Structure formats: structure tokens, C-alpha cells
Amino acid sequence: MTSPVLKVEGLTVYQGNYLAVRDVSFELRLGTDTAIVGPNGAGKSTLVKAVLDLIPRSSGKIEIFGLSITRLGNLRHFLGYMPQNFVFDRSFPISVKELVGLGWVSTGRNKYSFLSQLRSQPKEKSLAVAEALRRTDAYHLQNQAIGTLSGGQLKRVLLAYCLVIPRKLLVLDEAFAGVDMQGAADFYALLNELKREENWTVLQVSHDIDMVSRHCDRVLCLNQTVVCTGQPEIALSPQNLLATYGPGFSRYQHHH
Known part of the structure; x- marks a missing residue:
């Protein structure tokens, strides 16, 4: 069996004096899609x-990738991250294709300095940005200012960045917050298609139990520590959901 893409052992995190995450351990295998679910304040983010x-x-x-997170170096470029809230100044004059292009120049794929990268290989960069936008159905937005995008459009552009x-x-x-x-x-359909094509390993936080049950391979139920x-079909059983969320939880909630 190949080594896990991600391995977490005994992770504990305090936010000030508050114990946010306690003794969490799990692994992600190549090409899997794992969802973290749990109530508000459970420590998911x-x-x-x-x-x-x-x-x-x-x-x-x-x-x-078998290395300590602090020793990843350039391997960090193989990680993609979409935060819950992408906070930016909506008046900032940057277009969709310029934003996605920042993902390309930040890779360190050549030996030059950052400023040199901005000036080098413009054709390769342009083609990569255009292809990423096409594959996320956002090519028609390429010249649009990011401050004018809807929530759903912005999610697709951020996926193109990745x-x-x-x-x-x-x-x-x-x-999917705000969508x-x-x-x-x-x-989700687009993400699943790209996941198959790119052989991505996905770790996602979600509130939508219905979507998770239909699209994810594995589920980690969290309430400060791992409940299950x-x-x-196992992790989202009524008993496990009760243990994770407490009484009164409705399985088919949609927080959009």
C-alpha cells in the first residue's frame, strides 16, 4: 500500500485558552474525497x-507526501486551498484571469526570482490560465473584475486558481458557503469530474450531510475530537450523527 498523502497524529490546537481541537488522528489516501462534518464550533476550520x-x-x-508539514518547501505548490471566506477589497482592480494567473507564477516552477517569473514564459502562463478557466466553466469571466463576481462564480474562479x-x-x-x-x-459535479481527471486527494469541510453522503468516499465526524x-453509510448513521451533533439535529440541512 502506498504512503498516505496526508497523515495526522495526535493533533491538538488551542485558540488562546480554548481547546479547539483535541488529539485528532486520521489519514488520507491518494484519490480519495474525505469530508469533515460536525456542529458549529466543533473545530473543523x-x-x-x-x-x-x-x-x-x-x-x-x-x-x-511523507514529509513534515514544516519541511515541504516547494512541495507546498502541490497543495490547493479554498478558504471559507475569500476576503478581498472588491474595488481592487484585478481581473479574473489575473487572479488565476497568480496561481501560476507562485509555483516556483523555474529558477528565477518572483519578478522574473512575472516577465517570463507569458505564452505558457496564458495557456495554462485559459485552460483552467475553460475547465471550470469560467472562461467567459476572464476579463471581468473579481469584485463583480457572484458567490458561485467566485468559487469557480478560485477552483481555476487551484x-x-x-x-x-x-x-x-x-x-459552498454563500452558494x-x-x-x-x-x-460538486464539477469538483468530482476534476478530481477524477486530476487524481486529486480532497479534504473538505461541509455542513451538507446529504451532499457528503452522495459524493464523498469517507467522512470524519468531529466535535473537538474525532467522534467517528x-x-x-457508516459514519453518517443516526447513532453517529447523534453522538456528533447532539439531539435535535436534522440530517438533511442545507446551509446555503
Whole structure:
């Protein structure tokens, strides 16, 4: 069996004096799609941010591609991340294709400095950006200012940013927040298509149990610590959902 793409052992994270994540361990195998589910305040976003080394952890071990997260170096370029809220100044004058292009120049794929990369290989970059936008059905938006995009359009553009170079691990933190039910279903279909084509390993935070049960390979139920993990039909049983969310939870909730 090949080594896991991501391995987390005994991860604990404090937010100030608050214990946000406690002793979490799990693995992701190549080409799988794993969803983290749990109630508000369960530590889901904290977990994925700690996995990506965006916030400090109190204890625990994280390995990506068999290496400690702190030693990834240029291998970080094989990670794609879509945050829950992409915060930006909507008046900032940057177009869709310019934003997606930033994903290409940040790869370090040549030996030159950042400024040199901005000036070098314009044809290769342009082709890569155009192809990423086509594959996410966002090519028609390429000249549009990002501040004018709808929530669903922005999600597709951010997915194109992740697609503009080859990625191995894609982390989505409630990628469908602010998108209606049909938009979420369309995005899931696109994500599944690209996942098969790119052989992505996906780790996503989601509130939509129905979508998770239909589209993900594995589920990690979290409430500060791991309540259960396994295939959707096992992890999302009524007993496990009750243990994760407590009484009164409705399985088919849509937070869009």
C-alpha cells in the first residue's frame, strides 16, 4: 500500500485558552474525497488550518507526501486551498484571469526570482490560465473584475486558481458557503469530474450531510475530537450523527 498523502497524529490546537481541537488522528489516501462534518464550533476550520500550518498547533504530527508539514518547501505548490471566506477589497482592480494567473507564477516552477517569473514564459502562463478557466466553466469571466463576481462564480474562479498547475491535495473549507443549493450541486459535479481527471486527494469541510453522503468516499465526524470516521453509510448513521451533533439535529440541512 502506498504512503498516505496526508497523515495526522495526535493533533491538538488551542485558540488562546480554548481547546479547539483535541488529539485528532486520521489519514488520507491518494484519490480519495474525505469530508469533515460536525456542529458549529466543533473545530473543523481550525483543524484544516492547522493541517496546512496556517495556525500553530500545540502538539501532534502532520505529514504531507511523507514529509513534515514544516519541511515541504516547494512541495507546498502541490497543495490547493479554498478558504471559507475569500476576503478581498472588491474595488481592487484585478481581473479574473489575473487572479488565476497568480496561481501560476507562485509555483516556483523555474529558477528565477518572483519578478522574473512575472516577465517570463507569458505564452505558457496564458495557456495554462485559459485552460483552467475553460475547465471550470469560467472562461467567459476572464476579463471581468473579481469584485463583480457572484458567490458561485467566485468559487469557480478560485477552483481555476487551484487548477492552473498540477495539485495533489485540495483542501476546501466550506467551499459552498454563500452558494444556493443548485449552485452547490453544480459545483460538486464539477469538483468530482476534476478530481477524477486530476487524481486529486480532497479534504473538505461541509455542513451538507446529504451532499457528503452522495459524493464523498469517507467522512470524519468531529466535535473537538474525532467522534467517528469511515465510509459515509457508516459514519453518517443516526447513532453517529447523534453522538456528533447532539439531539435535535436534522440530517438533511442545507446551509446555503
